[in-house]
Amino acid sequence: MRVGVLTGGGDCPGLNAVIRAVVRKGVKEHGFDFVGFRDGWRGPLEGITMPLGIEQCRGILPRGGTILGSSRTNPFAVDDGVQRITDHLADAGVGALVAIGGEDTLGVATRLAELGVNVVGVPKTIDNDLSGTDFTFGFDTAVNIATEAIDRLHTTAESHHRALVVEVMGRHAGWIALHAGIAGGASSVLIPEIPFDIAAVCADVEARFRSEYAPIIVVSEGAVPADGSGMTLQSGEKDAFGHVRLGGIGDRLAHEIEQRTGKEARAVVLGHIQRGGTPSAFDRWLATRFGLQAISAVADGDFGVMVALRGTDIVRVPLAEGTGELKVVSPEEYAEAQVFFG
Amino acid sequence: MRVGVLTGGGDCPGLNAVIRAVVRKGVKEHGFDFVGFRDGWRGPLEGITMPLGIEQCRGILPRGGTILGSSRTNPFAVDDGVQRITDHLADAGVGALVAIGGEDTLGVATRLAELGVNVVGVPKTIDNDLSGTDFTFGFDTAVNIATEAIDRLHTTAESHHRALVVEVMGRHAGWIALHAGIAGGASSVLIPEIPFDIAAVCADVEARFRSEYAPIIVVSEGAVPADGSGMTLQSGEKDAFGHVRLGGIGDRLAHEIEQRTGKEARAVVLGHIQRGGTPSAFDRWLATRFGLQAISAVADGDFGVMVALRGTDIVRVPLAEGTGELKVVSPEEYAEAQVFFG
Amino acid sequence: MRVGVLTGGGDCPGLNAVIRAVVRKGVKEHGFDFVGFRDGWRGPLEGITMPLGIEQCRGILPRGGTILGSSRTNPFAVDDGVQRITDHLADAGVGALVAIGGEDTLGVATRLAELGVNVVGVPKTIDNDLSGTDFTFGFDTAVNIATEAIDRLHTTAESHHRALVVEVMGRHAGWIALHAGIAGGASSVLIPEIPFDIAAVCADVEARFRSEYAPIIVVSEGAVPADGSGMTLQSGEKDAFGHVRLGGIGDRLAHEIEQRTGKEARAVVLGHIQRGGTPSAFDRWLATRFGLQAISAVADGDFGVMVALRGTDIVRVPLAEGTGELKVVSPEEYAEAQVFFG
């Protein structure tokens, strides 16, 4: 059988490890051959392929990004998108498809599966916000990078008696902020799930200064102030900056803390360095095991599923179930970390 | 209430994170005060203590080792050991004890609990071989260090057309070798659980050379050749070297591969660099959560338990159960990785 | 003799290594005792001191920041500033002062030396733009951090067919951009010394995309477009963003590249993570040797000098000479790297 593989959505350390595991086990244990579809759903939509075999997968395990390229192309937004995909899959002689991606990519996979396409999903989200799995690959790498940045910032903050705000990824879920904030010894962690009280943040800033240590505030890009917080720069006020990227929550928070406490505050926006480069050992192991299980599902004819981590086991769950709900930080999990704030 | 804390056995990245979490939550949420016992069970055995409070725990989160010191002292091997411990605990006014350590340390804790001491255990083993928990802290750091070393060795092996053997920790369980071998793209992984066939290893070495890549063999320190393997240097033959450390399995394997394949082979023994230094973000997060749960158990009066990771939850399990059995790599888990060998 | 030590200006990895070397050699070889002045020139200006001896210097070698604190206080901007400093030095019984800092800090030291204060300078600038020395400590660490970030960004840029702009430190000199750009394989490097031509940058961006690799543009924070470049967002137009930090050259460049080439472009502003945290081995070695030479100068009564690296030697140069001129990237040095652009 010929198996197609594609990667969609934002890149994530570990994508290449998944591809390598899928191909290597597919060829060596099941005698499959493979075709790579380029740039997410654009590949099967437009019939853009690349050769994919053990040779193409040599040396890619430690490399970030994806050798298949990626995009955010949504075939359902295109006329006859589904028909064009099934035609191109048939043209390429593809009997099964492994789709590696996040909510959007797997959402498409779910609907294609309902339409009878033989698809197996591999979940990918650097934000770790997919409900069907304990962890997704890429998350551990991002948390390590954010934690190392926080480690570096502590000494600067202390030497200059200055508050530092670190803005990390996480539009809808605060997992990166929470884990990196705990691991880095932050004085506050602000996440999208729980609107923050700027007065409480400033109280923590001042408490930390009294201890002769300096405050580090870790904030998810999607965190928002609580209603009536009185922050000078409100959430969503693009106009004040002319451009959304130019005034993220990190910069706005630093400005507000400076105004309220009279202490210098600076923001660091980690941005893309969280998602590129070589994966951590955990992410390579998880991505590899996801890939092995995905191709086993293909070999078993077990389609319409995605792979997932449960404890230390890799299991299969129905695609619809795995992507149905966003996994967010619960109030209990957030409260657990409170003891380290201030 | 006054709570005692000790750390026993080999050091492990994350010990300080546990201590910090125990103390910080104990003081801030439960109003406990603390006393540190020095150097594992030697502390309560000989009555050696140190002050332990929020001040002592500042800045220790990213630091390897343990501010309490450690030792392998076994109080049961000492006359009146138990009596001396209970006396010293009473002298210090200690109402509960948090014991952080591996099989040996928690084995003592188990027996003390049976004798009525109010003890809560926190599992620690860099080898990840405790049965009661999905993972232990320190393991992820060790795997990352071993993986980075393997990454570095690939280019040397290829440039010199040479086989490289990497000896990692793991006396009874091959978890570090298996995870680092998968993450590092090893050509063979040899573990204590499954005696290895030197001829198969050499076949993998030769297969890897044919692919123009160079072989990296990852071997647990406790791995042994299968009976009748014909390895020139047999397991356990200390005398040949006069000293066990001077002829570990890594060096013996490199020697044997060189003899059998005619290719140059060299060994690298990672040793202590796997267990020292700053913990990975995962280990800081896990250790911190272990510490929080341990002091909650103390506050609940839930003694005779140890904390454990199950999926993403921190739970409590009876001490006797958690330490009763060694968690080893199963044949299925090992077989899963075979597709990458050779 | 009692020797005072202070650190001024922005923090820089290696400050603690200098302090440790000064104190350790001063105590052990010359029998000096020490007093630390807090927060740069504010310390001697206001008479704020801290104990400083071998004990205070234990464990600080690998730590970023400065145990003495820092500030940008300028005593010449304060009434009777010089008099207050000389009074406080006399009160503290200080016979010589080691001042560690950049252009501003050493500028003050130069004038104090002219007024008869026994001062020895240690140059510090993360930007590496002091003319008297081949390299300053902190620079190597910053270049390593920027290079690692660029390494990470390559795979993201390629996977998404996207241009990435990396803004690094360097207000007046492009050393960090040039070194990190060469080390990281950038497609363009833009520095303050040479106003850039946005059309040429975009040509390099397009050339890199044609090679199937993705462009990485490294830009110093102080880089400016050439006159008449036609960049939509001109240098110095603070008003468009309301706040200078919110629209640095990196963001403006990404915006312009996107407009002109029709390719997605994103900016990453490395900011403070370049200057915090543990120093590289080179910086620890250089800072240590600077400290050793500085205290030797004190012991020799050789005041009014600063230490400097020349080849592999640490020499002394007159303070006035060492800080007189900014060391910038020459057109020849910049041209040398051109072969890698595009």
Place this chain on the structure above:
Amino acid sequence: MRVGVLTGGGDCPGLNAVIRAVVRKGVKEHGFDFVGFRDGWRGPLEGITMPLGIEQCRGILPRGGTILGSSRTNPFAVDDGVQRITDHLADAGVGALVAIGGEDTLGVATRLAELGVNVVGVPKTIDNDLSGTDFTFGFDTAVNIATEAIDRLHTTAESHHRALVVEVMGRHAGWIALHAGIAGGASSVLIPEIPFDIAAVCADVEARFRSEYAPIIVVSEGAVPADGSGMTLQSGEKDAFGHVRLGGIGDRLAHEIEQRTGKEARAVVLGHIQRGGTPSAFDRWLATRFGLQAISAVADGDFGVMVALRGTDIVRVPLAEGTGELKVVSPEEYAEAQVFFG
């Protein structure tokens, strides 16, 4: 003109950066074309070549090892070696040769140059012991790796009240040990240039233990005890271990320290991880600039020279001069570090 390139001797981070710079500038500025000779002098000796152009050099900048392969083949030890080399160079149409390597490789280059071959040398030694240049690439990477290892070992040593011996590379010169020992805060540094006194080492070990810190002894693989030192295990006594690798100076020192001080001591032998993997930013910059200067020398017809670092300049020196003498640590440089020992 066609230019040949080869890399000889032990691998070293930065070799690929040299190759890339040579090729890229050669093609783009001088219109040269290139041929790669495989595996050091074996390539031209046996006429083994590989294609070498801008394509082959894409993505190699951050990679350790050498895409050309390496060996220690000595053409002067082979009948008609020189004749065979000049014949193969002529067959391949090669008008000039860039030879990248250490003392041995450049020694061959020197003699070939004397025989009229158009050769330019690029010095390479991870040990930094070539006299013609301030630094060689690869050294900085090795020192960083050794320093990070020492950082990790400190906490283990302290937690267990144990002495740790770290054996680093350096057969004839102690540069890696000296730099990493200074940067890592070692209690002793033992180098080949200065036979060590085991009693003094043990005194430093005991002094460090009294300070509540733990001793780290950094030792070059080529360090030897002074005559009459009374070390139980003398230098050169292979027989005691049956195999030289199995009883290096590190293991012997740890054994001796344990015997003499009664404190636990362990050795870590860093070995090959010092020479593999991605180069530091400094090494990438130095290697790149060496490559640029080497191809300029070819373009200038300036043969029989090697490139060298002097301060921040890359210069050319006669091959004979550059390789004539070993650069070792002087007694003064060693004495400078004494203040940190003990």
